[in-house]
Amino acid sequence: MIEQRFKCPNCGEIASFFGNPGEQMTVSCTACNSKGRITIPVLAQNNNSAIEVSNLKKVYGDLTAVDDISFSVKTGEVFAFLGPNGAGKTTTVEMIESIREPTAGSITLLGKDIRTQFNEVKEHIGILPQEFHSFERLTVRETLVYFSNLYKKKADVDEIIQSLDLTSHKNMLYRNLSGGLKQRVGVAISLVNDPEIIFLDEPTTGLDPKARREVWGVIAGLRKKGKTVFLTTHYMEEAEFLADHIAVIFKGKIIAEGTLEDLIRNYGKSSTLHIKKCKNATDVIEMLKQEGYDEVSSEGNGDIAIKIDYKERVLEILSHLRHDCIEYESLDIRRSNLEEVFLRLTGSKLTEDKQ
Amino acid sequence: MNLKIVWMDFIYSVKGWYRSRGGMFWSLAFPVILILLFGAIFSGVGSSKYTLYIQDQDQTEMSRGFNATLNATKLFNINIVKTDVNVTSFIKEKNIKSLIVIPKGFEQTIKNSFMNPSARVNLSFYFDPSEQTTTQVIRSVISSILQEMNKNLSQGRTIIGVSEISTITENFNFIDFFLPGMIGFTIMQGAIYGSIERNTKYRKDGILRKLLTTPITRTEWILAKMLFMMFLAALTTALITIIGILVFGMTVNISPLVIIILIATSFLFSGMGMLIGRFVKEEETADTAAGAISFPMMFLAGTFFPLEQMPQFLQTIAHILPLYYVNEGLRNSMIYLNQTESLINGAVVIIFAAVFFITGVLLTKWKED
Ligand SMILES: Nc1ncnc2c1ncn2[C@@H]1O[C@H](COP(=O)(O)OP(=O)(O)OP(=O)(O)O)[C@@H](O)[C@H]1O
Numbered sequence: 014m015i016e017q018r019f020k021c022p023n024c025g026e027i028a029s030f031f032g033n034p035g036e037q038m039t040v041s042c043t044a045c046n047s048k049g050r051i052t053i054p055v056l057a058q059n060n061n062s063a064i065e066v067s068n069l070k071k072v073y074g075d076l077t078a079v080d081d082i083s084f085s086v087k088t089g090e091v092f093a094f095l096g097p098n099g100a101g102k103t104t105t106v107e108m109i110e111s112i113r114e115p116t117a118g119s120i121t122l123l124g125k126d127i128r129t130q131f132n133e134v135k136e137h138i139g140i141l142p143q144e145f146h147s148f149e150r151l152t153v154r155e156t157l158v159y160f161s162n163l164y165k166k167k168a169d170v171d172e173i174i175q176s177l178d179l180t181s182h183k184n185m186l187y188r189n190l191s192g193g194l195k196q197r198v199g200v201a202i203s204l205v206n207d208p209e210i211i212f213l214d215e216p217t218t219g220l221d222p223k224a225r226r227e228v229w230g231v232i233a234g235l236r237k238k239g240k241t242v243f244l245t246t247h248y249m250e251e252a253e254f255l256a257d258h259i260a261v262i263f264k265g266k267i268i269a270e271g272t273l274e275d276l277i278r279n280y281g282k283s284s285t286l287h288i289k290k291c292k293n294a295t296d297v298i299e300m301l302k303q304e305g306y307d308e309v310s311s312e313g314n315g316d317i318a319i320k321i322d323y324k325e326r327v328l329e330i331l332s333h334l335r336h337d338c339i340e341y342e343s344l345d346i347r348r349s350n351l352e353e354v355f356l357r358l359t360g361s362k363l364t365e366d367k368q
Numbered sequence: 369m370n371l372k373i374v375w376m377d378f379i380y381s382v383k384g385w386y387r388s389r390g391g392m393f394w395s396l397a398f399p400v401i402l403i404l405l406f407g408a409i410f411s412g413v414g415s416s417k418y419t420l421y422i423q424d425q426d427q428t429e430m431s432r433g434f435n436a437t438l439n440a441t442k443l444f445n446i447n448i449v450k451t452d453v454n455v456t457s458f459i460k461e462k463n464i465k466s467l468i469v470i471p472k473g474f475e476q477t478i479k480n481s482f483m484n485p486s487a488r489v490n491l492s493f494y495f496d497p498s499e500q501t502t503t504q505v506i507r508s509v510i511s512s513i514l515q516e517m518n519k520n521l522s523q524g525r526t527i528i529g530v531s532e533i534s535t536i537t538e539n540f541n542f543i544d545f546f547l548p549g550m551i552g553f554t555i556m557q558g559a560i561y562g563s564i565e566r567n568t569k570y571r572k573d574g575i576l577r578k579l580l581t582t583p584i585t586r587t588e589w590i591l592a593k594m595l596f597m598m599f600l601a602a603l604t605t606a607l608i609t610i611i612g613i614l615v616f617g618m619t620v621n622i623s624p625l626v627i628i629i630l631i632a633t634s635f636l637f638s639g640m641g642m643l644i645g646r647f648v649k650e651e652e653t654a655d656t657a658a659g660a661i662s663f664p665m666m667f668l669a670g671t672f673f674p675l676e677q678m679p680q681f682l683q684t685i686a687h688i689l690p691l692y693y694v695n696e697g698l699r700n701s702m703i704y705l706n707q708t709e710s711l712i713n714g715a716v717v718i719i720f721a722a723v724f725f726i727t728g729v730l731l732t733k734w735k736e737d
């Protein structure tokens with residue numbers, strides 16, 4: 014199965030559909046619901062990678078900020094580069110953007126080597142630097158027009174304003190915007206040339222949860238439009254929520270890579286079933302152990318945690334509980350998350366606990 | 369090069385500047401306020417009041433004694449003119465209001481007078497009749513000194529006399545001196561601080577990084593910014609000049625040379641700003657550094673007060689400061705209409721501009737480490 018994007022001839026909305034190469038199917042538009050027939054092409058775009066990085070390295074004096082990393086980002090995916098402060102995210106992304114010189118390694122964007130052909134790539138990428146702050150005294154719309162005028166390839170500025178929900182702020186001076194709006198304008202700026210690849214360096218750091226959600230919505234929208242997004246972040250939830258593919262970077266090295274599922278399957282614990290406020294907890298623990306559940310533990314207050322390796326186990330446990338007429342307040346199943354994966358891999362937490 | 373991009377960037381710079389109260393204040397309101405203020409305070413006051421030039425052609429014990437006596441009155445700011453200088457053209461060129469020449473043979477004549485009762489020597493006193501007060505003060509001080517000397521030498525017979533030579537120099541006021549200085553100073557400030565903002569704030573805010581990934585080239589960017597600096601320079605000059613003409617009735621000459629000096633000044637101090645921003649990364653610190661450089665330079669380069677009123681060693685320092693040549697160049701070409709001098713000053717400004725601007729551009733780091 015491969016994914017292919019189609020543009021609705023009726024409303025212009027772009028949507029992805031899955032199918033086998035050559036397969037024909039009738040689909041309906043996700044926006045206007047009009048029906049149409051599509052053919053999945055034999056050579057889908059999916060095989061091309063938008064970004065290829067190999068053996069990239071950056072050394073600052075004694076510090077190897079980026080240590081011989083290689084990865085590729087497929088066209089149309091949201092690729093999250095996840096890592097704690099100082100992991101080397103910005104250094105990596107700025108080398109890809111040709112802002113910093115790599116110590117070693119090679120990078121291609123859309124099949125072009127950036128060492129020699131970066132100027133040809135410029136029209137096709139849009140970047141948002143970390144902690145970006147635009148011209149203070151231009152309005153939102155002027156800012157977008159300014160950056161748009163630097164390119165030959167242009168997206169419609171007013172369309173961008175609309176799709177990023179900036180219409181009511183378009184005549185405000187940039188300096189008077191809230192942090193969340195500034196970031197949204199930053200993303201908007203990165204779209205003025207209708208780029209194929211968008212680089213966003215920590216677009217939500219320092220934003221409150223609501224503003225963060227809004228930026229997430231924007232990024233999800235980009236994905237829907239078929240853009241390739243390279244996102245750096247140190248927020249698990251952000252990577253979990255947005256990314257098709259995650260690379261975990263730690264001390265300059267990629268220590269794990271794959272889809273969210275891959276990472277959790279390979280590095281996380283399996284899920285855990287929590288029984289809350291169970292009567293006779295000690296007896297129940299004993300009983301479960303006898304039934305062959307190895308990792309059962311008391312969490313105090315009558316709470317019990319049981320490791321589950323596959324779904325069916327939950328039903329088994331439930332039937333045991335019912336059989337013995339055991340009373341409890343509630344049940345919940347917690348899946349392993351990235352935080353846990355990260356803890357496993359590095360022995361440290363990704364985000365410091367807030368005091 | 370895409371001139372459309374250059375023009376577009378320029379237009380947006382103007383827009384941003386127009387909305388910035390700080391920018392408007394420093395480039396327009398501040399110089400106007402200063403001009404009006406200083407113009408009012410010093411109106412009618414000649415710029416070289418009580419400044420006395422002396423050419424001592426005798427170079428003897430006695431001539432030096434005479435100088436010392438004059439000096440001891442503490443009424444004058446005395447400047448020594450070298451013996452090989454032609455005083456008539458010197459007076460014309462520098463607009464000297466009062467100058468005394470002690471002739472060769474001054475001491476000899478006095479010595480001879482003991483034997484030869486008819487021996488007599490005259491000092492020459494060149495004065496500007498329009499500077500009545502100054503002339504009056506100097507005339508009376510000199511005559512009382514001479515009276516004293518004659519009395520001691522010969523019981524009152526006049527051995528040392530004075531021949532007065534009236535010179536008509538143009539009568540320039542303090543405002544004539546001040547206005548070109550204000551123009552040079554304002555352009556300097558605008559260029560230095562603007563350049564620092566671009567090289568520190570824009571770097572920190574990621575604007576330079578962002579631009580590196582867009583199709584705008586370094587040349588287009590620099591050209592657009594210089595265009596903006598020249599726009600500010602033109603605006604400042606126009607405004608200050610209009611005030612000079614309307615409020616103070618000045619005659620101001622805007623020649624091609626004036627424009628060339630103004631352009632070169634923009635480049636010169638933009639380059640200086642780039643150099644400061646290159647080595648001092650923090651914007652506030654860089655601004656402080658700029659102040660530490662431009663403020664002393666403002667005083668030492670004779671921007672607001674004539675250099676002749678300063679001690680000799682400070683006057684020497686002035687000659688290595690680029691702003692000094694800007695000031696002199698603008699004064700000579702806008703006000704004093706002194707072609708040769710202003711050409712020389714202008715040439716020095718252009719050389720300074722080339723050096724600072726080129727090193728500034730070459731040393732500026734565009735990419736990140
Ligand atoms: N110009 C530089 N000179 C020296 N060291 C640097 C430089 N830039 C980055 N570093 C170091 O390289 C390491 C990686 O930094 P980088 O900014 O890439 O981290 P990051 O993952 O983006 O972190 P953050 O989440 O804080 O943005 C850090 O230890 C940093 O101190």
Ligand SMILES: [Mg+2]
Pocket residue numbers: 102103104143214215
């Ligand atoms: Mg970073």
